[in-house]
Amino acid sequence: SRQEAINRVKGLFTGPPFDDAHMDAFRSYRELFEKQSERAVEATKILRSSPEFRSLHQQQRRVNMADLYASGSLGIHFVAFLPFLETQASDEQKRRWLAGARNLEYIGAYAQTELGHGSNVRALETTATFDPLTDEFVIHSPTLTSIKWWPTGMYASTHGIVFAQLYSKGTNYGYHGFMVQFRDDQGHLMPGVEVGEIGPKIDPRNTNIGYARFTHVRVPRFNLFARNQQLTREGEYIAAPPKLSKFKYIGMMTIRSGMVGGAYSMTANAVTTAVRYLCIRRQGFKDSTSENALASGEHAVLDYQLHQYRVFKALALAYAFHFSSRYANEFLARVRDGVMAGDDTAADGLPELHATLAGMKTFCTWTAHQQVEAMRKSCGGQGFLRASGVGDLAQAATEPVTAEGEHVILALQTARFLMKTVREMRRHLAPVGSVAYMREPPVRPEELGERGGALGPGALPASVRPLLLRLLGDRSRRFAEKLEAGFAAEVARGATFDQALNKVMVLAFRAAECHTIYTLARNNHDVVLQKTQEGPLRDALLRLYELISLQLVYENAGDFLGLLSDADAILARINRLLEQIRPDAVALTDGFGFTDWNLKSTLGRFDGNVYEAIYEEAKLSPLN
Amino acid sequence: SRQEAINRVKGLFTGPPFDDAHMDAFRSYRELFEKQSERAVEATKILRSSPEFRSLHQQQRRVNMADLYASGSLGIHFVAFLPFLETQASDEQKRRWLAGARNLEYIGAYAQTELGHGSNVRALETTATFDPLTDEFVIHSPTLTSIKWWPTGMYASTHGIVFAQLYSKGTNYGYHGFMVQFRDDQGHLMPGVEVGEIGPKIDPRNTNIGYARFTHVRVPRFNLFARNQQLTREGEYIAAPPKLSKFKYIGMMTIRSGMVGGAYSMTANAVTTAVRYLCIRRQGFKDSTSENALASGEHAVLDYQLHQYRVFKALALAYAFHFSSRYANEFLARVRDGVMAGDDTAADGLPELHATLAGMKTFCTWTAHQQVEAMRKSCGGQGFLRASGVGDLAQAATEPVTAEGEHVILALQTARFLMKTVREMRRHLAPVGSVAYMREPPVRPEELGERGGALGPGALPASVRPLLLRLLGDRSRRFAEKLEAGFAAEVARGATFDQALNKVMVLAFRAAECHTIYTLARNNHDVVLQKTQEGPLRDALLRLYELISLQLVYENAGDFLGLLSDADAILARINRLLEQIRPDAVALTDGFGFTDWNLKSTLGRFDGNVYEAIYEEAKLSPLN
Numbered sequence A, B: 001s002r003q004e005a006i007n008r009v010k011g012l013f014t015g016p017p018f019d020d021a022h023m024d025a026f027r028s029y030r031e032l033f034e035k036q037s038e039r040a041v042e043a044t045k046i047l048r049s050s051p052e053f054r055s056l057h058q059q060q061r062r063v064n065m066a067d068l069y070a071s072g073s074l075g076i077h078f079v080a081f082l083p084f085l086e087t088q089a090s091d092e093q094k095r096r097w098l099a100g101a102r103n104l105e106y107i108g109a110y111a112q113t114e115l116g117h118g119s120n121v122r123a124l125e126t127t128a129t130f131d132p133l134t135d136e137f138v139i140h141s142p143t144l145t146s147i148k149w150w151p152t153g154m155y156a157s158t159h160g161i162v163f164a165q166l167y168s169k170g171t172n173y174g175y176h177g178f179m180v181q182f183r184d185d186q187g188h189l190m191p192g193v194e195v196g197e198i199g200p201k202i203d204p205r206n207t208n209i210g211y212a213r214f215t216h217v218r219v220p221r222f223n224l225f226a227r228n229q230q231l232t233r234e235g236e237y238i239a240a241p242p243k244l245s246k247f248k249y250i251g252m253m254t255i256r257s258g259m260v261g262g263a264y265s266m267t268a269n270a271v272t273t274a275v276r277y278l279c280i281r282r283q284g285f286k287d288s289t290s291e292n293a294l295a296s297g298e299h300a301v302l303d304y305q306l307h308q309y310r311v312f313k314a315l316a317l318a319y320a321f322h323f324s325s326r327y328a329n330e331f332l333a334r335v336r337d338g339v340m341a342g343d344d345t346a347a348d349g350l351p352e353l354h355a356t357l358a359g360m361k362t363f364c365t366w367t368a369h370q371q372v373e374a375m376r377k378s379c380g381g382q383g384f385l386r387a388s389g390v391g392d393l394a395q396a397a398t399e400p401v402t403a404e405g406e407h408v409i410l411a412l413q414t415a416r417f418l419m420k421t422v423r424e425m426r427r428h429l430a431p432v433g434s435v436a437y438m439r440e441p442p443v444r445p446e447e448l449g450e451r452g453g454a455l456g457p458g459a460l461p462a463s464v465r466p467l468l469l470r471l472l473g474d475r476s477r478r479f480a481e482k483l484e485a486g487f488a489a490e491v492a493r494g495a496t497f498d499q500a501l502n503k504v505m506v507l508a509f510r511a512a513e514c515h516t517i518y519t520l521a522r523n524n525h526d527v528v529l530q531k532t533q534e535g536p537l538r539d540a541l542l543r544l545y546e547l548i549s550l551q552l553v554y555e556n557a558g559d560f561l562g563l564l565s566d567a568d569a570i571l572a573r574i575n576r577l578l579e580q581i582r583p584d585a586v587a588l589t590d591g592f593g594f595t596d597w598n599l600k601s602t603l604g605r606f607d608g609n610v611y612e613a614i615y616e617e618a619k620l621s622p623l624n
Ligand SMILES: Cc1cc2nc3c(=O)[nH]c(=O)nc-3n(C[C@H](O)[C@H](O)[C@H](O)COP(=O)(O)OP(=O)(O)OC[C@H]3O[C@@H](n4cnc5c(N)ncnc54)[C@H](O)[C@@H]3O)c2cc1C
Pocket: A076, A080, A110, A111, A112, A113, A116, A117, A118, A119, A120, A149, A150, A151, A152, A153, A206, A209, A399, A402, A403, A404, A405, A406, A407, A408, A409, B281, B283, B284, B285, B301, B304, B307, B377, B378, B379, B380, B381, B382, B384
């Protein structure tokens, strides 16, 4: 497991400059940047000298830099720059660049976003104009808004993959990736390159995020990433085969798939801290109305129904993300490896993969942020101290919602795929793969029993659990159909594609959400049944699956108007489940495998000595 | 208006040390603390020397310290310490303390929360034991968990109102406020007082928050706040008259009422920035499917339906908070002034005031945080830079959800009041005041028209608007009744009060939410009709009221099972409203009156030169 992998190599990251991360919160912006750079340098040495670490980190991808130390932004080299190289470079380019990149002989940023454009990548303004006289591209930033803005690590990297509009002989062939060197081996900027830093972010640990402006910077023609498309010596553009045109997104898809795993680990981390703290934290008299309330003792916060509702929801979601993260990675690997091996049918899977990962990335990261913040809130005042761990986590969890595909845009991609599916179904093409469930017959109101009793406390788990899946699938199909119908009606009225989409955008976002939630629930259900034996573990995991599915139906009961006549029975079942889950809660969080070393949280300590920890941590303040 | 008041005195806060707040984000923790202290010292001088500022700040309460400069935590003296003095000190105590407090001759913290107890104030562990020999109280922290923890400003204040269990002759009379001096006039700690700092918080601007431990600290008996209860020289405890027992909460209620205003100003601030930026930000081709998409131009983000849905929701909520903030302040003033003037019937209003403010504080601050974060997200990557203003705002908006009454606890207070109301209704006592609406006849399904058409695009505003109010009121009554019935059933099964409440806690939270939302909607509707003339302004404000009410029904359609058969008509009406609101959006945010000086946001600039501003702000980074 990932935790075991971390434990095997974490010994390499002890001592200075790794051991004073708890003082980072006191540093000035510059001091923090310098400290992080020092750590990056040391980490580079470790990477070069430890084959075990290199293998776990790069071949097996079981540890991240951020798992091992308070890192700053060296990770981007491995999660964005390197995968792009691996999948988009020609064989010749790989021979030239890959070994050095893997060994950190140079460090690369992923320089796509500009001041003026993030989501609309096709409108990037940076230009790469082919100069046939010298066989070079001229990389240039023609406007203020064309400045590269946001790339992680770019302030202190030596290279970058720069995305720019490729011009040859006066024709624009759209945006492409180019290898551009920012600094020479003395660290000085290359001619025409201006690199800077963009200032403090809401996540205080982010320092090294950069901007770059290019003034007629020349790179060899060789530096156009050329696995799928090329420019000849004569300036002729040879396009990628149509089927492979989407393969240029495989790097971004890899990151998005990784972000589903990130949603898991952030949620799991926050919920571990919350469960541990709220078992220790006692607040509120057991008998508040008695004369001698003080003597009645106090409740552990985790014994309150409302906090169970919230905390176990996050717990269930963490497991759900985990199961879907595997699914996403496997789906991605199947398509990527097929395409890389030259299998043409594998390329057919690209649109579906893209739509699936777009939805997963959007709703897992969005929900993870919500849940981490909910866990932070349930810790009361203590969740405000950075020493709690959950505070910083809530900050960190916002980034993936926006970066690497802004969440609204990605949801719309999924929605477009769903509309296509519905159109095919209208033409009697049976949906397959990730949307095969849309073939299922619609749920009938009778299935829900009188007053929703089929989801009530009296119903058997064995019937409730598949019914929930059917309900979520049915909802998704209905939303997709409604979306497509609304869109088609706008088109029939004469709207263009974009106009029509804009008229149904609220619904489109929801349809993408419904589809993704169904997928998460199905993976959750199926993986538990496939990967566990009958017994208490399976029961505990199925209870979590049931809880989160019931909560999703209960909180969105309005999506089931006409099917559901009453939601009270669902709430009653939820409340009973909460009581059943309570005895397993600690074990289920322990199961994530976080140690004190991972959590770095005064509240999440395994030994429960939270008050001592809070006090001692506060004593570190240089003001004391 | 508040903005005018700010404009009148902001000139006093120019020049050093007030003019370098934009560099605060680069400072170390210690540097920031020192800078904030410097500003507090200067602000104190201004307060002492400017009668106009003192009047606007203290008599008229139209400006806050935080409105005028990047303040740190001097504000707590005025919002917590001083109101407590004003309402809980005896006349003699006022003569001794009030003038000095108003003039900032000393600075006081509000030292209630301890390491071990926040919400359960009755379980505070600090003791104040009367010593009849010396006519003194001995203030003592007997345990680690009894350390005062969290009080804002406490690290650098001279005094504090310390809450402690009052013991006399071996009897505990519950917790009371005591005036305790922390430091002498040289700034040295008084004997037995240990004060420290608790470390970095998620809001990086919070430095001066402290802890305090007392070792047998002696204060005169005089220092027990004695307006309502006293201890005699002989150690006899004279309790407050029962009716006034809740009056000791009036200080907290004042803060909570102020927090409704804070929810308004944070939401309004964030939505102003979002509207301005998203009118400038163009992203996404108008014709993305055309061969020459680039030439089609790009949409302003505010022209996308989904972003309108989110941004106008926040806009409508900001206005709703504003209208309810007045209501809360007036309600509070009526009761407080009545009680202070010795009017006994005014004291009867305390429980209702308490329940109303508890709900308002909870759901306004909770929703404000959600909305500010949503606005930050809609700015895409730029919302991550602290220079955007919205990033810090999202951080700041979390604090009021927890501080001065944790939101869950407060919601439960409101829920208890609702249960009492239902019990009285069952006994045929007509509900009055804030719950009078519960007398209204239930909504009948027919009122909603076929397929929810009565809320659809074809219905007349004049019928939709009151219907929405009826629906929200009906929902609140139903939830309150359901809650009371569930609670009563548990009691009938033998549960104690606390056990029964814990069995229905999820529902209780929602019932409090429904009641508060109804109240917000009603105030919104009524104030617009009462305070505006017929005309475009009234129309624009009523559209916002209608929008947010429709959104609340649409997003919670599951609360109307059995009444509503279809929510599609509601969404269609919402989408049409969004188009109608769009032309007013800029004017409606300008109406809040924020200037660039207030917003301190690269994105919210009135002149729209956002890219220049972002770039220039980044250049300030000491790394550049
Ligand atoms: C911490 C962090 C690290 C990053 N690291 C990198 C990096 O390493 N390399 C890199 O290249 N970039 C990086 N980015 C940039 C990131 O990829 C962009 O922020 C992201 O793609 C969104 O683009 P944007 O910021 O320009 O927002 P915009 O695209 O301008 O979005 C603003 C708003 O417009 C809306 N919007 C835009 N288009 C549409 C549409 N067609 N329909 C409806 N709504 C629309 C969005 O939903 C959003 O609400 C990073 C960003 C952050 C915050």
